[in-house]
Amino acid sequence: RNASTKAQSSLTIGLIPADGIGKEVIPAARQVLEALPSDLMPAKIQFEDLDAGFELFQKTGTALPEETIQALKGHCDGALFGAVSSPSHKVAGYSSPIVGLRKKLDLYANVRPVLSAAGAKTASGKTRPIDMLIIRENTECLYIKDEELLTDKDGHKYAVAKRKITEFASKRAGQMAFTMALQRDAMRREVTLGERIWKHKPKVTIVHKSNVLSITDGLWRETVREVYESNSEFVKSVDIEEQLVDSMVYRMFREPEAFDVIVAPNMYGDIISDGAAALVGSLGLVPSANVGENFAVGEPVHGSAPDIAGKNIANPIAAIRSAAMLLENKGYNAAASAVYRAADKVLASGKYLTPDLGGNAKTTEVTEAVCREL
Amino acid sequence: RNASTKAQSSLTIGLIPADGIGKEVIPAARQVLEALPSDLMPAKIQFEDLDAGFELFQKTGTALPEETIQALKGHCDGALFGAVSSPSHKVAGYSSPIVGLRKKLDLYANVRPVLSAAGAKTASGKTRPIDMLIIRENTECLYIKDEELLTDKDGHKYAVAKRKITEFASKRAGQMAFTMALQRDAMRREVTLGERIWKHKPKVTIVHKSNVLSITDGLWRETVREVYESNSEFVKSVDIEEQLVDSMVYRMFREPEAFDVIVAPNMYGDIISDGAAALVGSLGLVPSANVGENFAVGEPVHGSAPDIAGKNIANPIAAIRSAAMLLENKGYNAAASAVYRAADKVLASGKYLTPDLGGNAKTTEVTEAVCREL
Ligand SMILES: CC(C)[C@H](C(=O)O)[C@@H](O)C(=O)O
Ligand SMILES: CC(C)[C@H](C(=O)O)[C@@H](O)C(=O)O
Numbered sequence: 001r002n003a004s005t006k007a008q009s010s011l012t013i014g015l016i017p018a019d020g021i022g023k024e025v026i027p028a029a030r031q032v033l034e035a036l037p038s039d040l041m042p043a044k045i046q047f048e049d050l051d052a053g054f055e056l057f058q059k060t061g062t063a064l065p066e067e068t069i070q071a072l073k074g075h076c077d078g079a080l081f082g083a084v085s086s087p088s089h090k091v092a093g094y095s096s097p098i099v100g101l102r103k104k105l106d107l108y109a110n111v112r113p114v115l116s117a118a119g120a121k122t123a124s125g126k127t128r129p130i131d132m133l134i135i136r137e138n139t140e141c142l143y144i145k146d147e148e149l150l151t152d153k154d155g156h157k158y159a160v161a162k163r164k165i166t167e168f169a170s171k172r173a174g175q176m177a178f179t180m181a182l183q184r185d186a187m188r189r190e191v192t193l194g195e196r197i198w199k200h201k202p203k204v205t206i207v208h209k210s211n212v213l214s215i216t217d218g219l220w221r222e223t224v225r226e227v228y229e230s231n232s233e234f235v236k237s238v239d240i241e242e243q244l245v246d247s248m249v250y251r252m253f254r255e256p257e258a259f260d261v262i263v264a265p266n267m268y269g270d271i272i273s274d275g276a277a278a279l280v281g282s283l284g285l286v287p288s289a290n291v292g293e294n295f296a297v298g299e300p301v302h303g304s305a306p307d308i309a310g311k312n313i314a315n316p317i318a319a320i321r322s323a324a325m326l327l328e329n330k331g332y333n334a335a336a337s338a339v340y341r342a343a344d345k346v347l348a349s350g351k352y353l354t355p356d357l358g359g360n361a362k363t364t365e366v367t368e369a370v371c372r373e374l
Numbered sequence: 375r376n377a378s379t380k381a382q383s384s385l386t387i388g389l390i391p392a393d394g395i396g397k398e399v400i401p402a403a404r405q406v407l408e409a410l411p412s413d414l415m416p417a418k419i420q421f422e423d424l425d426a427g428f429e430l431f432q433k434t435g436t437a438l439p440e441e442t443i444q445a446l447k448g449h450c451d452g453a454l455f456g457a458v459s460s461p462s463h464k465v466a467g468y469s470s471p472i473v474g475l476r477k478k479l480d481l482y483a484n485v486r487p488v489l490s491a492a493g494a495k496t497a498s499g500k501t502r503p504i505d506m507l508i509i510r511e512n513t514e515c516l517y518i519k520d521e522e523l524l525t526d527k528d529g530h531k532y533a534v535a536k537r538k539i540t541e542f543a544s545k546r547a548g549q550m551a552f553t554m555a556l557q558r559d560a561m562r563r564e565v566t567l568g569e570r571i572w573k574h575k576p577k578v579t580i581v582h583k584s585n586v587l588s589i590t591d592g593l594w595r596e597t598v599r600e601v602y603e604s605n606s607e608f609v610k611s612v613d614i615e616e617q618l619v620d621s622m623v624y625r626m627f628r629e630p631e632a633f634d635v636i637v638a639p640n641m642y643g644d645i646i647s648d649g650a651a652a653l654v655g656s657l658g659l660v661p662s663a664n665v666g667e668n669f670a671v672g673e674p675v676h677g678s679a680p681d682i683a684g685k686n687i688a689n690p691i692a693a694i695r696s697a698a699m700l701l702e703n704k705g706y707n708a709a710a711s712a713v714y715r716a717a718d719k720v721l722a723s724g725k726y727l728t729p730d731l732g733g734n735a736k737t738t739e740v741t742e743a744v745c746r747e748l
Binding site: 084086087088090094095096099142143145147148149152156157158159160161162163164165166167168209210211212213214215216218219222242244245246247249250252253254267270271272273274275277278279283303 | 473516523590597621628652653
């Protein structure tokens with residue numbers, strides 16, 4: 001059931017719009033998947049609507065129902081997740097359903113490609129070519145949510161959270177990063193040189209802050225380096241470098257073209273991928289896939305954007321690209337490519353751009369335009 | 375001995391160049407301080423050379439000697455710190471001296487003004503006006519360095535770090551942020567409206583990630599809000615908003631002009647300030663002051679830059695501006711303004727720009743140019 005298994009003849013995809021604009025962009029992604037002609041997409045796709053989110057929590061007291069988990073584990077082949085709203089105050093019993101989903105399905109890597117495409121300006125105003133792939137460890141770090149509120153002897157409040165880094169999870173994330181670096185390189189060789197953005201030897205940048213967190217981030221960087229050093233193909237064909245997370249954000253903005261694959265612990269990966277999204281014009285363009293051994297959940301990097309929810313102006317491209325990542329993960333490469341290309345064409349034409357890209361197209365107009373380009 | 379005490383007739387400043395380009399930019403800052411005419415700087419400045427750094431650790435086994443601490447506590451009125459190199463591997467017994475210094479002198483806030491000045495292009499290529507002040511909590515969060523390497527029952531390694539947030543430290547950081555927001559507003563009113571960058575009501579942006587860290591970041595945000603709500607002047611004269619750290623990095627790059635004062639826990643503050651530096655052209659421009667109740671240590675935001683160390687091409691402006699921040703903190707406002715203005719003039723003339731700003735001036739040439747403008 002992963003990228004390397006043979007494509008199946010039928011595919012069940014769970015749809016979890018969750019909150020805010022998730023309810024608009026997930027239907028958009030579904031519409032695009034349904035519009036795929038059968039020569040591109042041999043398998044029939046079945047959809048299953050599933051519940052989760054903060055709004056659901058407010059209604060029912062549960063943010064991630066057990067039925068959703070069971071459906072995903074039981075008979076879904078993959079899923080698409082929209083976005084969750086964050087309560088503005090601490091709400092007893094509430095815990096982010098996307099964080100829960102990643103953990104419960106052991107989706108250990110969050111894969112976030114950030115590409116400068118036609119129609120999207122980079123932050124520098126110039127068309128600086130950007131083609132990075134961020135691999136974010138997805139199960140631990142500060143996201144284990146092991147926190148405590150305490151009182152010191154003088155009656156003052158303090159709180160402690162634990163940040164956990166395991167050799168096991170660091171190894172998996174590292175393995176994924178080097179493998180993807182080689183895969184991307186192979187894919188680039190298939191297209192003409194002129195279209196290649198990254199023209200160098202594949203490179204993996206290991207992000208950490210081991211000058212302060214010498215033990216946790218020390219374990220992270222040593223483990224990722226070991227994955228590299230113990231595989232002669234990696235050593236031969238991939239370059240590595242390390243970057244402290246603070247200077248990473250600095251360098252990413254000064255010379256984004258200097259990065260190929262980036263691998264980072266959970267929290268740094270979260271911050272870096274939003275930063276990278278700013279470089280390519282809009283969070284509304286950046287997809288991700290939460291990937292495990294046997295399952296993947298596509299998820300746009302953007303949030304639930306309550307301020308624009310329900311107005312039919314959310315950018316559906318990130319969700320549509322997330323659907324393409326899911327197809328790719330399931331081995332439907334032709335279908336995935338068709339979706340990517342259709343989205344690129346719509347952006348390049350400049351005719352259907354949502355307000356985040358300076359246009360005034362509706363969510364539904366962009367979605368229909370993508371369907372026409374398939 | 376703080377900003378509110380009367381200026382003294384003599385001032386002792388400890389100089390801790392530490393590693394790499396710290397050894398070039400701290401002498402540059404000293405040269406500028408020495409060049410201040412006595413009508414601007416009524417007090418005589420005495421300098422005291424103090425040791426610290428990774429290079430020192432390699433030689434002596436100590437990164438932050440007790441003598442340095444004692445000299446600072448005993449007879450210095452303030453200090454300037456250069457930069458520290460980070461070992462590329464975990465080195466037993468080594469711990470960052472700047473982190474140690476902040477803790478030992480209880481320098482509880484790291485104040486980082488980020489300004490777009492003439493001569494420095496913003497990342498957008500345009501002259502987007504940027505005038506933010508980042509207040510970074512400086513004593514806790516993941517910087518308490520409470521970490522452990524462990525082995526699970528299957529013999530696999532894992533590591534746990536503690537992230538501590540106290541009501542006490544959050545309160546101090548919040549208090550500083552709102553106070554500074556009002557002070558900046560008062561200062562802006564003194565200059566002509568045309569020169570004011572921030573034209574709105576003072577605003578404090580509280581950064582956190584309480585959608586994941588509901589207890590630690592929950593305590594942080596609630597405490598900072600309480601500082602605000604319990605002071606009617608703050609409520610009347612300052613706006614507040616909250617921003618999750620990931621979207622903060624995104625927004626900072628999309629609309630940097632939307633921020634006035636930003637207050638953040640230690641690690642987020644570290645990452646955000648490097649990001650902000652990228653917006654104004656170079657880390658080599660951004661100063662900071664580590665501020666406590668009775669002491670301040672000026673510190674350029676940049677690192678030790680081993681790749682360019684010893685070449686006389688490091689940008690001394692960040693260190694020179696950090697010296698100005700120290701003068702301000704000690705109550706020598708005329709002297710501080712003169713240093714700021716001299717640095718601005720040199721940048722604006724465009725004649726003496728170091729390579730990080732696209733020029734080919736030497737560190738010493740920039741420094742001499744600043745001295746001439748005093
Ligand atoms: C909603 C939030 C819990 C989530 C995260 O921090 O992982 C989001 O920011 C993301 O990047 O998917
Ligand atoms: C050198 C390092 C420990 C330090 C920090 O993380 O605080 C630096 O990045 C800074 O911002 O002053």
